[in-house]
Amino acid sequence: MNNASIAQLCEDIAVFLELKDDNPFRIRAYLNAARNIRGLPEDIAAIASRGELTKIPGIGADLKLKVEEFLSSGSLKFHKVLLDKTPRVLVEMLKIQGMGPKTANLIYKKYRPKSLADLEKLVLAHKLRKLPGIREKTEQNILETLNFLKQHRERTLLSKALPLSRQVILELKKLPQVDQIAYAGSLRRMQETVRDIDILVTSKNPTPIMKAFVGLGGVQKVLAHGETKSSVISREGIQIDLRVVSPDSFGAALLYFTGSKAHNIKLRTMAKKKGLKINEYGLFKEGSERRIAGKTEEEIYRALGLDWISPELREDYGEVEASAKHRLPCLVERADIRGDFHTHSNWSDGLHKIEEMVEAARKRKLSYMVLTDHSQSLKVANGLSRKRILAQIATIKKLNRKFKDFTLLAGSEVDILQDGSLDFDDDILKRLDFVIASVHTGFKQSKAQITKRILRAMENKHVHAIGHPTGRLLGEREAYEVDLEQIFKAAEETNTALEINSQPTRLDLNDVHARQARDVGVALVVDTDSHAMDQFENLEYGIATARRAWCEAKNILNCLTLNELQKRIAK
DNA sequence: GCCGTTTTCGGCCCGACTGTTTTCAGTCG
Numbered sequence A: 001m002n003n004a005s006i007a008q009l010c011e012d013i014a015v016f017l018e019l020k021d022d023n024p025f026r027i028r029a030y031l032n033a034a035r036n037i038r039g040l041p042e043d044i045a046a047i048a049s050r051g052e053l054t055k056i057p058g059i060g061a062d063l064k065l066k067v068e069e070f071l072s073s074g075s076l077k078f079h080k081v082l083l084d085k086t087p088r089v090l091v092e093m094l095k096i097q098g099m100g101p102k103t104a105n106l107i108y109k110k111y112r113p114k115s116l117a118d119l120e121k122l123v124l125a126h127k128l129r130k131l132p133g134i135r136e137k138t139e140q141n142i143l144e145t146l147n148f149l150k151q152h153r154e155r156t157l158l159s160k161a162l163p164l165s166r167q168v169i170l171e172l173k174k175l176p177q178v179d180q181i182a183y184a185g186s187l188r189r190m191q192e193t194v195r196d197i198d199i200l201v202t203s204k205n206p207t208p209i210m211k212a213f214v215g216l217g218g219v220q221k222v223l224a225h226g227e228t229k230s231s232v233i234s235r236e237g238i239q240i241d242l243r244v245v246s247p248d249s250f251g252a253a254l255l256y257f258t259g260s261k262a263h264n265i266k267l268r269t270m271a272k273k274k275g276l277k278i279n280e281y282g283l284f285k286e287g288s289e290r291r292i293a294g295k296t297e298e299e300i301y302r303a304l305g306l307d308w309i310s311p312e313l314r315e316d317y318g319e320v321e322a323s324a325k326h327r328l329p330c331l332v333e334r335a336d337i338r339g340d341f342h343t344h345s346n347w348s349d350g351l352h353k354i355e356e357m358v359e360a361a362r363k364r365k366l367s368y369m370v371l372t373d374h375s376q377s378l379k380v381a382n383g384l385s386r387k388r389i390l391a392q393i394a395t396i397k398k399l400n401r402k403f404k405d406f407t408l409l410a411g412s413e414v415d416i417l418q419d420g421s422l423d424f425d426d427d428i429l430k431r432l433d434f435v436i437a438s439v440h441t442g443f444k445q446s447k448a449q450i451t452k453r454i455l456r457a458m459e460n461k462h463v464h465a466i467g468h469p470t471g472r473l474l475g476e477r478e479a480y481e482v483d484l485e486q487i488f489k490a491a492e493e494t495n496t497a498l499e500i501n502s503q504p505t506r507l508d509l510n511d512v513h514a515r516q517a518r519d520v521g522v523a524l525v526v527d528t529d530s531h532a533m534d535q536f537e538n539l540e541y542g543i544a545t546a547r548r549a550w551c552e553a554k555n556i557l558n559c560l561t562l563n564e565l566q567k568r569i570a571k
Numbered sequence B: 001g002c003c004g005t006t007t008t009c010g011g012c013c014c015g016a017c018t019g020t021t022t023t024c025a026g027t028c029g
Helices: A003-019 A024-038 A044-049 A061-073 A077-085 A088-093 A101-111 A116-124 A136-151 A158-173 A207-214 A247-258 A261-273 A297-303 A319-324 A354-363 A386-402 A447-459 A484-494 A511-519 A533-548 A562-568
Strands: A181-183 A196-202 A219-225 A229-234 A239-245 A276-279 A282-285 A291-293 A339-343 A368-371 A407-415 A434-438 A497-501 A524-527
Touching (some): A024 A061, A158 A196, A158 A207, A207 A219, A207 A239, A261 A276, A354 A533, A386 A407, A524 A533
Antiparallel strands (some): A181 A196
């Protein structure tokens, strides 16, 4: 797909323009275009070939030409010129907390540092405080952020940020001044990674709350400590922002801090057209102090003629328009999920016994589970030989007699070998209730090779689903170069489901891909890929991804009852 | 650079905090 590359180019251009002190609205236009291109439901090349580029929001006459230039030549002159003109170190400097284009340029013009290391030397030699507007405090902040950047460069996984935010909320709830409290931001939208944690409190007496917050045990550094807004860095290196508002503003503040920015801008623009103004305190008539709405999110959406929109959808990817027409999807919920198709036991690389895994699944209110230990060639995971899988099938049959309101199904996470053949022959596969086929080797194959390989696996009538279809590991490994459009088409034709793997480092398919699959009618499965009892909890992240992909229960195969499922998977 | 039911030019979301200034620019979300 070209989408990610072009979006990145636009984002780069925005940074270069910012450093040039260019028109801020022009900069925003590039960022807006980048965001919309990233979220496109298909390859932008296909849209270009239909001559529909300017139908993409944020793409006008100029960006149309730039996109076409990239599609035909593989590069963009405008980008290249800016790249050549912009010193690398300036881009690096923008990553420093509190350092914007003005300050970065000021320092650069005077001292011409070549790297962040050079900048650090300047700070230590107290050179910067000779510049206008920079004194001791600014130097100190730069130094601290430089040290911080050395340690933490990545965004934080949802699975790390969510428990931390819940912990902070638990702590703050102990304060008598705290009324309502909730986390907001990208965390509430359940993005796979987050940059920081936003927490919102209502109170009539914020001062003691702020004091307690910046003094929490896990706080490493206080970035800001104000009357209504404070920011800290936690011991784990995650920034946490706390805002306190009055109860009358809770909904408005929640809406504002949940974002996304693009969603908020859309709402504010809508409000403005109606002669209204939205800020974090409420919805107002333009030029008036009287609050029309603000206590709850629902009342603000309603005042704009909209249905309430789930946070997971708030990306300005069509949710506002759908809401205006009262056509928002009825998103899948945890309670809709009845089974798990992807689990491991200590027969292969899992930690716990089959019975223990069943117990854990049952505790989470699931009514069936497929045991999918690895297949024979995956030696590192103690994959099951032909003999052992036959023994496991027999064991499962025996165990099942003991369960009352739970069904354990026999399955396999069968490896898709380098040539697309499967790691068990059909004679084994046909004895299994559910087969999930996955790629675990040969990630470096060419796009054509790996796509062909997966397509071949999908054509096997015993394969019910493809596990973690792109193979990415967040922060560790890029996805392999599979052509997803072909995979989606084949999934539909061969009646093969695609997985949304709930492991927090996988979330594969991701939200954008899952939505593309959903849009073309591909069935999805939300699996935990549990290798231990506690990993069933990860279902929360898989469901969040499905919700971000606009999925309803009918799009998800494991929302079916066992009976419905068995009818459905008879290929 | 985009956009249009006040439209093809003149707008473009809105407010808090910091650090350095004595009234505010720069930065952030």
